[in-house]
Each structure stands twice: as structure tokens, then as C-alpha cells.
Amino acid sequence: MRLPDLGERGQGWVVLQVVLIFLIALAGVPEPAVTGPAGTFLLILGGAFIVAGGVMVFLGSRTLGRSFTPDPRPLERGELVQTGIYASIRHPIYGGLAMGAFGWGCYTASPIAMALSVLLLVVVWLKSIREEAWLVERYPEYAEYRSRTRRFFPRFI
Numbered sequence: 008m009r010l011p012d013l014g015e016r017g018q019g020w021v022v023l024q025v026v027l028i029f030l031i032a033l034a035g036v037p038e039p040a041v042t043g044p045a046g047t048f049l050l051i052l053g054g055a056f057i058v059a060g061g062v063m064v065f066l067g068s069r070t071l072g073r074s075f076t077p078d079p080r081p082l083e084r085g086e087l088v089q090t091g092i093y094a095s096i097r098h099p100i101y102g103g104l105a106m107g108a109f110g111w112g113c114y115t116a117s118p119i120a121m122a123l124s125v126l127l128l129v130v131v132w133l134k135s136i137r138e139e140a141w142l143v144e145r146y147p148e149y150a151e152y153r154s155r156t157r158r159f160f161p162r163f164i
Contacts, residue, residue, distance in 0.1 A: 012080075109121065
């Protein structure tokens with residue numbers, strides 16, 4: 008299965024991702040509908056997912072350094088990073104975005120935000136497949152790296 012490029016650098020994938028993140032944020036704005044112990048649990052779980060997702064995004068973008076691009080096509084001047092968080096996760100930024108989105112859905116107890124989070128996960132999963140095809144073309148060693156690391160989350164999750 009070959010996924011569409013959606014632009015020379017895959018910019019269409021980024022647009023889909025950003026639109027979904029915006030819609031997830033909007034869907035979670037109403038006050039939480041769940042109260043009591045269940046509401047407290049959702050607040051704590053959601054907050055933990057938001058923080059963990061934010062840490063993954065931060066570590067992923069910081070570790071990439073000058074190789075970072077929001078587009079799925081790797082930069083010509085970029086390097087294949089296999090250190091830091093990338094030693095165990097191939098796409099920590101995508102995983103962190105999905106985790107934060109699910110966290111927001113829990114935190115606000117928004118079924119719409121949760122449903123959109125599932126859609127975001129599908130989009131970043133498809134985007135990662137398109138990106139990995141380009142990474143294999145650009146970096147011959149990527150195939151071996153892919154075989155020993157997980158896509159979005161480390162092995163202990």
C-alpha cells in the first residue's frame with residue numbers, strides 16, 4: 008500500500024494533523040460532564056496523559072535538533088537520529104500528540120474530543136507510514152532501526 012504524498016514534502020499530512028488538533032481543542036472546551044470520583048479520575052488521568060504527551064513531544068523535537076521538520080519528508084541537511092528518546096521510539100512527537108489529545112478528551116470528559124483523538128491517531132499512523140517510506144529511501148540504515156524500535160510508545164507501555 009502506497010500512501011499519497013499530499014504535497015512535495017507531505018505538507019497535506021501536517022494540515023490534516025493541525026486541523027484535527029484544533030478541533031480536539033475546541034471539542035474539549037465545555038465543562039466536564041462527569042463529576043464525583045469518576046470525574047476526578049478522568050481529570051487525573053487526562054492531566055497525566057497531557058503532561059506525558061508534552062514531554063514526548065518536547066524530547067522528540069529537542070533530540071532531532073536541526074533535523075526537525077513537521078513535514079514527513081526528511082530534510083536534505085538532516086541526519087537519522089537514533090539517540091535519546093529515538094533509541095526506543097521512532098515517532099515520539101506523533102505518539103506524544105496522540106497521547107496529549109486523548110488526555111485532553113479525558114480531562115474535559117468530551118466524547119467528541121475522544122473520537123477526534125482516535126482520528127488523529129489514525130492520521131499520524133498513516134503519516135508515519137508515508138514518512139518511513141521516505142526515510143528508508145534517504146537512510147539505508149533506517150530499515151534496521153525500524154526493526155528494533157517501536158513506532159509511538161516504548162516497550163513498557
